Amino acid sequence: MALQNAKTFLQTGNVVFESNKNISEIKVILEKGLSETFHYQAFVLLYDFDILVEIVAKYPFQKDGGNHAYVIFVESESVFEELVTSAESVNEGIAKGDTVLYWKVPKGESLTTPFSKLTAKAKYKSTTTVRNINTLEKMLE
Numbered sequence: 001m002a003l004q005n006a007k008t009f010l011q012t013g014n015v016v017f018e019s020n021k022n023i024s025e026i027k028v029i030l031e032k033g034l035s036e037t038f039h040y041q042a043f044v045l046l047y048d049f050d051i052l053v054e055i056v057a058k059y060p061f062q063k064d065g066g067n068h069a070y071v072i073f074v075e076s077e078s079v080f081e082e083l084v085t086s087a088e089s090v091n092e093g094i095a096k097g098d099t100v101l102y103w104k105v106p107k108g109e110s111l112t113t114p115f116s117k118l119t120a121k122a123k124y125k126s127t128t129t130v131r132n133i134n135t136l137e138k139m140l141e
Contacts, residue, residue, distance in 0.1 A: 002029060009139055014131065016049070016139050023048065043126040045073050049140075056136050060095045061104040067093070068110055069133035072101040072119060076127040083119065083128075090114045103130070 003026070006017040019026055023046045034042035047055070055071060063069050074080040083101060087094040092115050093104030103115070110116055119128060 002026070009135055012131070012135050013129075014135060014139055045075050045127075045129050047073070052136065053140055055097065055100055056133065056140060058097055058102075059133055060097075060102055061093055063133070067104050067106055070103040070105065070110075070130050071097075071133060071136060072103055072128060072130050074100065074128050079124060079127045083124075086118055087115060 002021050003017040003019050006015055008015050021029070027044050027046050030044045030046075031042045034040075034044070059069060059071070061067075061069060072083070074083060080099065080101075084096050087096070087101060090113070092113055094115060095102040105113055105116070111120075119130065
């Protein structure tokens with residue numbers, strides 16, 4: 001698949017790899033390969049390693065044992081703006097990043113808050129993904 005030194009992380013769907021191809025080319029290759037192999041429509045969000053480092057470094061909330069620390073990656077600018085607007089109407093720990101949303105949510109409530117229910121809608125499946133900051137930090141090691 002034109003990827004070198006691929007490394008997966010747990011069973012999260014996160015992969016770090018090297019390639020000489022640009023992100024747009026890799027996205028097409030991965031989505032096609034995953035869709036054909038596993039017989040479902042695969043959606044892949046890709047980020048350059050240096051951009052991922054910056055996103056993780058800018059997590060604005062204090063991490064603590066009572067909350068999950070998440071980054072919501074959003075591929076579409078219009079979806080990003082829609083989610084930013086929606087985040088303003090809920091009383092949750094959400095902060096706007098340059099191209100991501102940062103989310104701090106109490107443990108045990110990740111699937112039940114108003115914002116989590118919003119982001120789980122099918123219309124966002126192809127353009128968003130939520131990742132735990134701890135997993136992202138492991139990817140950067």
